[in-house]
Amino acid sequence: MSARVFAIGAAGIVLIALAGCQTCPSKGAVAPEPYACRLAAGPIAIDGKLDEAAWAKADAITEWHIFQPEGAECLFPSKVRLLWDKEFLYVAFEYEDIDIWSYSNEADSELWRGDVAELFIKPSRENPIYYEFVMAPNGTLYDGWYPSRGAGGYYRFKDWASNAKVATQVNGTDGDPSDDDQGYVVEVAFPMALFPDWAQPTPGMEWTFGAFRYDYSKAYDDPLLMMTIPEAAGHGYHSYEGYLPLRFEK
Template sequence: MRTLALLTLPVLLAAPAVGGSDEPPITREAACRRVETPPVLDGKLDDPAWAAARADEINRFSAFWAGEGRGEGTRAWLVWDDDALYFAATMTDAELRAFGTERNDRLWLGDVFELFFKPSGDDPRYYEFQVNPRSVILELAFPRRGHPFEELAARPPMGFEAVAVVDGTLDQPGDTDRSWSVEGRIPWSLFEATGGRPAIGDSWRFALCRYDYGPEGTDPLLMSSAPLSQPSFHRYEDYGLLHFKGPND
């Protein structure tokens, strides 16, 4: 597991801020709505599933630990069905950079979109997923926080899929890029150790996170939907709540 040092690295549904008007924008609660037809994973975000989730957009991101709002230009959605949890995100990005070409590389050394889920407050197990602009993925099932990354990364594929699309030129310094988007599928079988598929009305702890790299030699911007009190995406005590909803809830 990596721990981020602030000095060395850099929904329409969102709960009201509880720390006052000066609190950076974050998402304390969000909805994951059940859909009848799953999205096609092509990175285009034009599926009926995402249209159905429009009102559940997660668009509040910040470096909460530093008191900085950074959410403009980052939007995400989560939906589910009997087979899997699906996610989509679109992110503005003037400098598209990626690191890693193989599954479970250290993708966070370049632009990356990350998802963390902790199904149980009593069970120490939690999950991390990443995808970079090359559609390379990382999937880790943590038995506990602090478990060695190398051991987890060496485990066989678990079934996570994702596709990214870039609007610009990847890894070409000096030009101005525009954005990238991603769609992904996480099968419920991957969560079997913590109970598998949730039921309508269940809630999990979750955080959506992002590394946004700029020009060479500058520190990346880190941001999360969760009100993280420390610069670590693994601080699940601070995660928001993800409520699993029916199609008409």
């Protein structure tokens, strides 16, 4: 991921900064500021089905911003929800997608060459540590821990393992463009133990995060890059200065 974004070069970064972002039409709730990450009201089975009572009480982010290409329209709604308890940070992505394509089933490969749901999370604005998680529709995971933005990114840290539990549900046919798909769901539990002791959440604590999406599709001339944060200047997805605050609630 780092190499891909950094490879844009100075000229590309300036163009992206000047272009700004298009806002996708939102349906229903938009993210509160900061996002209220509620305590899971009961057990969550990581099975790709969001039928637990806990998910019904999680706020949904439905407002997305298009990073690339400039001027693109968001045709297919995207939704992300987060919950927590002492053991896990839970994330649910629901992405409508007419043409689902997982690039690889090899863990820690460059999954963003195909459709993915992504979460970047940074427990502190002061401490440079942050994390990247990339999930393909077929359930393959890339997880990376970065001690800082300049420390080496994907190629240095891809072998780090979060021990996250990932399950997906594909409503359609992954990889077959000849039919129309409906979309996919990614349900993930990230063990709190992977985060430092100082970052262990308590009610009222704030982290920062961004959710992202790559949509490769027969519906678009270019793959669509979308994110929940409004600014992409500088380092793109790694521009953590623009991550949204997330507040852990009781």
